[in-house]
Amino acid sequence: MDAFIKKFEETSQLPAIIWNDNIVSYEDLIIKINQAIAFIRVNGVKAREVVSLTGDFTPNTIALMFALINNNNIIVPLNYNIKESEYIKFDIAGVQKDIIVNVKNDEYRLEYKDGNPRHILYEIIIERKHPGLVLFTSGTSGKPKGAVHDFSKLLEKFNTARKSMRTINFLLFDHWGGLNTMFHTLSNGGIVFTLKDRQPESVCTFIEKYKIELLPASPSFLNLMLISEAYKNHDLSSLKLITYGTEPMPQTTLERLKKTFPNVKLQQTYGLIELGVLRSKSKSDDSLWVKIGGEGFETRVVNGLLEIKAESAMLGYLNAPSPFTEDAWFMTGDQVEVDGEYIKILGRKSEIINVGGEKVYPAEVENVIQELDNVAEVTVFGEKNPIIGNIVCAKVRLLKEEDKKQFISRLKIYCRQKLQSFKVPVKLIIDDDLQVGDRYKKKRNNS
Amino acid sequence: MTTKKEIIEIIFKSIEAINQQNNTHLIKDVNTKLFGRESDLDSLGLVNLITSIEENIEELSGKYIPIADERAFSLESSPFKTVETLANYIEILLHE
Numbered sequence: 001m002d003a004f005i006k007k008f009e010e011t012s013q014l015p016a017i018i019w020n021d022n023i024v025s026y027e028d029l030i031i032k033i034n035q036a037i038a039f040i041r042v043n044g045v046k047a048r049e050v051v052s053l054t055g056d057f058t059p060n061t062i063a064l065m066f067a068l069i070n071n072n073n074i075i076v077p078l079n080y081n082i083k084e085s086e087y088i089k090f091d092i093a094g095v096q097k098d099i100i101v102n103v104k105n106d107e108y109r110l111e112y113k114d115g116n117p118r119h120i121l122y123e124i125i126i127e128r129k130h131p132g133l134v135l136f137t138s139g140t141s142g143k144p145k146g147a148v149h150d151f152s153k154l155l156e157k158f159n160t161a162r163k164s165m166r167t168i169n170f171l172l173f174d175h176w177g178g179l180n181t182m183f184h185t186l187s188n189g190g191i192v193f194t195l196k197d198r199q200p201e202s203v204c205t206f207i208e209k210y211k212i213e214l215l216p217a218s219p220s221f222l223n224l225m226l227i228s229e230a231y232k233n234h235d236l237s238s239l240k241l242i243t244y245g246t247e248p249m250p251q252t253t254l255e256r257l258k259k260t261f262p263n264v265k266l267q268q269t270y271g272l273i274e275l276g277v278l279r280s281k282s283k284s285d286d287s288l289w290v291k292i293g294g295e296g297f298e299t300r301v302v303n304g305l306l307e308i309k310a311e312s313a314m315l316g317y318l319n320a321p322s323p324f325t326e327d328a329w330f331m332t333g334d335q336v337e338v339d340g341e342y343i344k345i346l347g348r349k350s351e352i353i354n355v356g357g358e359k360v361y362p363a364e365v366e367n368v369i370q371e372l373d374n375v376a377e378v379t380v381f382g383e384k385n386p387i388i389g390n391i392v393c394a395k396v397r398l399l400k401e402e403d404k405k406q407f408i409s410r411l412k413i414y415c416r417q418k419l420q421s422f423k424v425p426v427k428l429i430i431d432d433d434l435q436v437g438d439r440y441k442k443k444r445n446n447s
Numbered sequence: 448m449t450t451k452k453e454i455i456e457i458i459f460k461s462i463e464a465i466n467q468q469n470n471t472h473l474i475k476d477v478n479t480k481l482f483g484r485e486s487d488l489d490s491l492g493l494v495n496l497i498t499s500i501e502e503n504i505e506e507l508s509g510k511y512i513p514i515a516d517e518r519a520f521s522l523e524s525s526p527f528k529t530v531e532t533l534a535n536y537i538e539i540l541l542h543e
Binding site (some may be wrong): 338355356384385388391409412413416421422426427 | 464467468491493496519
């Protein structure tokens with residue numbers, strides 16, 4: 001924590017955050033952190049207490065985050081637009097106090113909660129006199145899983161100075177991807193560029209206005225940006241690097257991206273809420289083969305599934321069995337192919353559709369369907385079937401209207417040429433709704 | 448009310464679609480074997496045929512009727528033997 005403040009002092013006159021088109025300098029940020037420290041003291045927030053921070057990348061949310069780290073709290077970052085179905089997170093984490101930031105005017109207040117903070121994993125952190133961090137994975141079964149981190153371990157890597165590009169804080173506040181970008185930027189004297197909304201048009205406007213160099217995004221968002229053609233109305237020549245992760249990238253989207261932005265480097269990232277972000281290197285701009293690892297991470301593949309040993313790994317889940325092997329390797333559940341040093345991520349094991357004993361990766365089928373004319377988006381999922389266990393289903397959004405029967409026939413014939421027959425979708429749903437959720441990831445499970 | 452003749456027409460329509468999409472050569476005849484040793488369809492083909500029939504029925508009657516459920520497989524005499532047995536079974540389902 002002191003290391004951060006020291007760095008902020010060195011760059012005090014430089015801009016730290018662009019929020020709502022306002023500039024907050026590092027000096028301003030230090031003032032806001034001190035105000036936040038005073039606020040939590042006045043409100044009786046004790047060290048070791050479990051405190052949720054509900055906000056976004058606003059100046060005061062960021063300042064409060066540093067204040068809570070400084071106070072050795074167990075911090076639960078939540079998005080300001082948290083839905084009722086997510087309130088269960090307060091219980092899972094045992095939240096005692098909730099600090100809520102109004103993302104319109106950046107004012108904040110504190111609410112008391114009656115969560116039970118007793119948990120064996122919290123004891124470990126308290127014993128170490130470190131701050132803690134609780135992040136949630138959406139989980140495939142529907143119920144969120146709370147991952148407990150020793151926050152100090154995650155922050156260690158930011159002691160090493162690295163180059164900071166002008167980066168959009170695209171990924172969300174309650175996710176390590178978003179926090180990682182923020183800490184990286186601030187520890188290297190960069191500017192945290194915060195977005196008001198994540199529509200392709202707004203993002204492109206923002207990139208042009210602030211001469212953004214790095215766009216970290218999800219494949220679903222990048223696909224939307226391509227089909228919206230929003231990039232055509234803006235000068236995006238400042239862009240040097242687009243990174244993508246969080247879900248499998250369709251080869252077709254990647255190729256279209258390369259064609260649309262020939263001078264931009266395309267880089268796959270690999271990070272998990274349970275482990276942090278690994279260093280990665282794509283084989284080439286249009287390749288899905290990637291080398292992952294870096295300092296503090298080791299990888300191995302067991303039965304086709306990726307396992308990772310990480311110094312910054314979480315201590316465990318609050319409400320789920322340990323995902324670690326006996327020798328402390330984290331079982332990612334990601335099915336991968338291996339070629340020397342490179343791996344290719346095929347998809348989550350839990351998303352594999354088992355058709356009469358044959359495995360189908362949704363991403364592979366989506367990739368083929370995406371090649372068809374008039375397809376905007378596609379999500380492939382499984383449905384139980386009494387004859388062959390499961391069938392492959394696809395939900396497709398079309399770019400322009402087309403006769404349904406004709407489209408289905410066209411799709412099936414094309415898929416049959418490209419895929420083994422058990423991979424060809426049996427059921428097709430044509431739907432006008434967008435297929436990405438708030439996180440700009442495909443909503444595969446509630447299809 | 449959907450008559451048996453209409454049901455058979457629906458099945459023929461689906462057979463036509465399946466033949467086109469799957470490269471099979473099922474004949475549009477009430478005695479055509481749908482599943483079993485003498486049929487041109489494998490289990491996947493049968494699943495595709497049934498799904499297509501379900502969709503066509505829904506289009507015509509506005510009702511979604513699952514044809515291949517556990518009950519269909521627990522019957523002593525399989526409804527999936529021929530076009531005729533399937534039409535009989537669908538007729539029962541539609542009149543329930």
